[in-house]
Amino acid sequence: MSWPRSTLSRAAFPACLLLALGACGQTPAPPAAAAMPASAPETIATRSTDVPRNDAPSVTGLDGGAVRTFLVTQYGELAQLQGDWPGTPVAEGLGSDAASREVCAREAIGTPDAPAELLAVCGVPDDAGHATTARIDFFLLRADADTVTAAAHTHADGFGSTGDVADVDVRRFGPRLYGFVVEDGFTGQGITIGNTSLVLPDGDGFKVAATLRSSLDNLGAMAGCAERDDCTPDAAYDLSFELAIDDQGAGAAAWPLRVREQGEACGRRVERTHRVPFDVAAGTWAVPASLQREGCD
Numbered sequence: 001m002s003w004p005r006s007t008l009s010r011a012a013f014p015a016c017l018l019l020a021l022g023a024c025g026q027t028p029a030p031p032a033a034a035a036m037p038a039s040a041p042e043t044i045a046t047r048s049t050d051v052p053r054n055d056a057p058s059v060t061g062l063d064g065g066a067v068r069t070f071l072v073t074q075y076g077e078l079a080q081l082q083g084d085w086p087g088t089p090v091a092e093g094l095g096s097d098a099a100s101r102e103v104c105a106r107e108a109i110g111t112p113d114a115p116a117e118l119l120a121v122c123g124v125p126d127d128a129g130h131a132t133t134a135r136i137d138f139f140l141l142r143a144d145a146d147t148v149t150a151a152a153h154t155h156a157d158g159f160g161s162t163g164d165v166a167d168v169d170v171r172r173f174g175p176r177l178y179g180f181v182v183e184d185g186f187t188g189q190g191i192t193i194g195n196t197s198l199v200l201p202d203g204d205g206f207k208v209a210a211t212l213r214s215s216l217d218n219l220g221a222m223a224g225c226a227e228r229d230d231c232t233p234d235a236a237y238d239l240s241f242e243l244a245i246d247d248q249g250a251g252a253a254a255w256p257l258r259v260r261e262q263g264e265a266c267g268r269r270v271e272r273t274h275r276v277p278f279d280v281a282a283g284t285w286a287v288p289a290s291l292q293r294e295g296c297d
Contacts, residue, residue, distance in 0.1 A: 060115045061108025062141060062148055067117070070141065070148040075101060075121070094155050099123035099135055099163070107170035109178040110142070116151075117141045118170045118178055118201075128163025136168065138180060138199060138206045154206040159197070160184045166194075173198070173245060174254040180206075183214060190221030193294065196243055200254075202283065210276070210285035212259060212292060213241045234267030237296045246275070254278040257285055266296035 064081060071079035074094060078085035084102040089095060101123040110116030123135035136159060140152035159165055159182060166183040173179050180199040185192065194215035199206050217238040225231040242260040249255055257276040264270070276285050 058111065059108045060110045060112050061117045062110075062115050062143055066143075066146070066148045067106075067119070067141065070150075071103070071121070074137075081106070093153065094137055095135055095157060097123065097125045097135055097157075099125045101135075104136075104165075105168040105170050105180060107178070109170070115143045118180065120168045120180060122165060122168060124163040130162055132161065132163040133158050134160040134163055134165045134184075136165065136182070140201050140206075152201050152204050152206060161186055171198075171245070172247075173200070174252055175250060177254050179209070185215070187220065190224055191218045191294070192216070192220065196241075198285065200283070207283070209254075209283060210257070210287050212243070212257075212276070212287050213239075214243070215240050216294070217263075218295075237263070237265045239263035239265060239270060241291065252278070253280050254285075259291060261291075268296075 068079070068081050071081070074089060074091040075085070076087050076090045078087055079101075081103055084100045086098070086100055088098045101121055103119060104122035105118065105120040107118050108116070109118055117140075119139045119141055121137045121139075123137075125132055125135060134157075136156045138152075138154045138156065139150050141148050142151045161184075166185060167181075168183075169181045170178060171181050177200070179201065182197040182199060183195070184197070185194040187193075192215065194213060196210075196212055196214045197208050198210040200209045218236060219238060222231060222236045225235075239261060240263055242262075244258045244260070246256045246258050256278055259274040259276060260272075261274065262271050274288060274291055276287055276291070278284075279286050
């Protein structure tokens with residue numbers, strides 16, 4: 001089963017690297033050619049929906065043409081800001097997989113004195129199968145004279161299935177802290193697990209600072225046992241987990257999370273809210289086991 005990037009998806013969390021996601025479907029055919037958009041924005045600004053309250057710092061991004069030039073140095077002449085392109089990366093540290101790639105997240109996070117952006121490039125490997133994970137490159141870009149350079153970068157190849165992920169977005173997680181939200185999922189033996197992973201800059205790379213459920217159900221398994229007439233009483237579960245950021249701490253390094261869990265769990269109606277604090281020493285959120293489970297309990 002597969003979720004396109006425009007819908008909610010679920011997938012297994014990578015154990016090998018710092019990031020990743022996906023789902024099951026047809027691998028999109030690469031375009032015959034890619035070209036730079038007719039009009040590239042000079043800078044980008046953080047969307048108002050991503051900025052909590054009215055105390056968000058002013059943010060400044062980078063020149064669109066300079067960002068596109070950076071992409072060309074990493075992925076070749078077909079790389080572009082909009083749309084996808086085929087091929088193999090030309091720079092080291094990006095893997096050697098031939099894939100159809102696109103900029104799947106880009107957001108301004110810098111200041112007028114120090115413009116910066118977070119950017120993610122997602123790739124669907126050629127001939128991806130159900131067990132094929134997506135390729136995601138996470139970048140923190142800064143201006144260096146007249147060029148754009150990567151102050152931090154991580155290549156991830158453990159998220160998703162069928163070579164794709166549901167969604168990648170940039171969010172504000174603290175007064176001056178920005179990172180990526182990666183949505184992925186996986187379905188196996190009638191059980192569907194959706195994940196949300198929070199990815200933060202970490203030195204010259206990135207790390208997964210939290211992974212928690214976004215959905216959890218066994219509806220496929222229940223349909224199968226109903227056909228066989230051997231369902232266990234109260235065995236069904238169908239849960240959703242809504243993530244919010246508690247942005248009340250003006251001096252916090254990173255804000256805590258609030259997760260609203262609701263649905264049915266083996267004969268019980270579930271309506272509860274989890275508060276997930278940030279562990280400053282570890283640089284991660286302390287996600288409880290209940291938000292990483294695979295069944296009712």
